[in-house]
Amino acid sequence: MNVLVQYMPQFESGMLTTIALTLLAFVGALSAGIVVAILRVCPVPILRGVGTVYVETLQNIPLLALLVISIFALPEVGLQADLFTTAALTIAIYEAAFIAEAIRAGINTVALGQSEAARALGLTFGQSLRFVIMPQALRAVIQPIGTLFIALTMNTALAAGVGIVELTAAANQVDLIEAQPIPIYVGAALGYMAIAAVGAFVTGALERRMAIVR
Amino acid sequence: MSTDRLLFDTPGPRGRRRIKIATVISTVIVITVVAAGIRQFASNGQLDWNRWEPFTNVALLRYLFQGLIGTVQAAVVSIVFAMAGGIVLALGRMSSRRLLRWPAYAYVEIMRTIPALLLIYVMLFALPRYGFDLPVFWKLVIPLSVSSAASFAVIFRAGILSLEKGQGEAGLAIGLTYGQTMRYIVLPQAVRRLLPALISQSVGLLKDTSLGYIVSYNELLFSGQVVTSFTHRLIQTYIIVAVIYLIVNGSLSKVARTLEARQQKTPSGRPARVDPDAA
Numbered sequence: 455m456n457v458l459v460q461y462m463p464q465f466e467s468g469m470l471t472t473i474a475l476t477l478l479a480f481v482g483a484l485s486a487g488i489v490v491a492i493l494r495v496c497p498v499p500i501l502r503g504v505g506t507v508y509v510e511t512l513q514n515i516p517l518l519a520l521l522v523i524s525i526f527a528l529p530e531v532g533l534q535a536d537l538f539t540t541a542a543l544t545i546a547i548y549e550a551a552f553i554a555e556a557i558r559a560g561i562n563t564v565a566l567g568q569s570e571a572a573r574a575l576g577l578t579f580g581q582s583l584r585f586v587i588m589p590q591a592l593r594a595v596i597q598p599i600g601t602l603f604i605a606l607t608m609n610t611a612l613a614a615g616v617g618i619v620e621l622t623a624a625a626n627q628v629d630l631i632e633a634q635p636i637p638i639y640v641g642a643a644l645g646y647m648a649i650a651a652v653g654a655f656v657t658g659a660l661e662r663r664m665a666i667v668r
Numbered sequence: 669m670s671t672d673r674l675l676f677d678t679p680g681p682r683g684r685r686r687i688k689i690a691t692v693i694s695t696v697i698v699i700t701v702v703a704a705g706i707r708q709f710a711s712n713g714q715l716d717w718n719r720w721e722p723f724t725n726v727a728l729l730r731y732l733f734q735g736l737i738g739t740v741q742a743a744v745v746s747i748v749f750a751m752a753g754g755i756v757l758a759l760g761r762m763s764s765r766r767l768l769r770w771p772a773y774a775y776v777e778i779m780r781t782i783p784a785l786l787l788i789y790v791m792l793f794a795l796p797r798y799g800f801d802l803p804v805f806w807k808l809v810i811p812l813s814v815s816s817a818a819s820f821a822v823i824f825r826a827g828i829l830s831l832e833k834g835q836g837e838a839g840l841a842i843g844l845t846y847g848q849t850m851r852y853i854v855l856p857q858a859v860r861r862l863l864p865a866l867i868s869q870s871v872g873l874l875k876d877t878s879l880g881y882i883v884s885y886n887e888l889l890f891s892g893q894v895v896t897s898f899t900h901r902l903i904q905t906y907i908i909v910a911v912i913y914l915i916v917n918g919s920l921s922k923v924a925r926t927l928e929a930r931q932q933k934t935p936s937g938r939p940a941r942v943d944p945d946a947a
Binding site (some may be wrong): 487497498500501504510511513514515516517518519520522523526527528531532533584604607608609610612613614615622625626629630633635636639640643644647650651 | 679683688690691695696698702708709710712714778780781782783785786789790793794795797799804873874875878881882889892893896902905906908910913914915917918921
């Protein structure tokens with residue numbers, strides 16, 4: 455256990471990087487995911503196509519391949535940002551596809567009569583989405599999105615593979631110096647579990663407050 | 669397909685006009701974005717033929733194909749282990765014995781919150797120090813199986829629970845043991861129903877084999893990296909690698925969706941035709 459105390463600064467900065475990466479990527483993924491889900495149900499055929507292509511492409515390419523492309527290959531075509539931003543953006547773009555699918559599933563759980571009623575009242579497509587469909591759809595998918603949040607947290611570890619010193623990489627570096635794998639890796643695992651536990655707690659609390667009992 | 673249920677019915681004249689305008693605007697935007705992307709490539713010289721010419725080399729393509737084989741091997745072995753582990757864990761989780769139920773529960777909950785990469789690092793750097801040094805293939809496959817078994821367990825449990833209780837009860841009533849009931853009655857039906865979910869989880873596992881890039885196991889992404897190190901064509905190589913992933917996983921996902929759509933036609937997920945002898 456000493457090793458955890460001794461290298462606290464490393465673990466702390468690794469943990470903070472993981473948390474920052476998780477939160478930034480999650481906020482990005484949630485916003486982009488909502489947009490993509492709307493694209494997939496909107497009345498304009500070409501936009502539905504764009505939504506479908508987005509989801510199909512990003513769900514079927516490994517995140518690590520996307521990270522390698524955005525960090526090592528995109529500079530070749532003159533697109534470059536700093537390492538952390540690029541990684542956060544890539545994870546957000548990747549997870550947005552999964553969140554979009556979850557939200558679309560939520561939209562499908564909203565009874566058809568709801569959107570018909572909205573139309574009958576004369577609401578436009580945008581208005582019916584904003585005031586009628588989305589508030590119900592998003593409440594229905596709190597649990598799935600919570601699961602995706604935990605998966606996203608796990609996926610931020612891949613950033614270690616492209617050179618970001620987040621929790622996994624920090625643990626690995628400390629282990630290379632100290633060679634005490636058991637406390638070090640268990641410590642890192644506990645860090646991830648803590649984030650996942652907070653995520654699960656927030657999801658549960660949100661669900662209790664917001665979910666609609668059908 | 670029911671998933672394509674739309675939020676609007678047949679639009680009237682005004683709606684049609686709006687859709688037309690929106691179509692024109694979004695087409696222009698899409699074309700602009702694609703053109704900007706192509707320009708970005710062209711202005712950096714990445715569309716020149718000499719940047720792509722190495723990929724007409726048969727030896728190089730064969731090398732990438734070898735990588736794909738490596739990916740498939742790692743994926744298949746991991747899927748077999750993870751599914752077997754998943755079934756055992758799901759059954760353990762539903763066992764009436766506390767001694768089986770709790771460890772299975774703990775395993776699933778813990779593994780879902782530990783990144784596979786952390787397990788890979790343990791295999792890679794920690795275990796060799798205790799004299800546990802395996803070939804690189806297993807350093808990839810074992811952590812992936814250990815970690816995915818938890819996800820498969822969740823799926824199997826959901827599938828078994830979704831089955832009508834009477835199925836298992838009937839099995840027990842005609843004198844089958846618990847094991848026989850599971851083997852001959854419950855699992856075959858659950859697996860059929862779960863097939864789409866199992867396939868998409870397997871696609872996820874296939875994508876995870878790209879972590880071989882980190883352990884230097886010769887799978888698709890890693891062989892892509894090797895190719896870049898002697899062709900110095902990064903963007904081209906990785907685009908080709910991504911397209912290969914897209915084709916392989918896209919076809920698998922397509923199979924999953926087709927199965928799902930077919931199951932929705934037969935509400936309970938049973939086959940549409942019932943064998944009269946079996947009835």
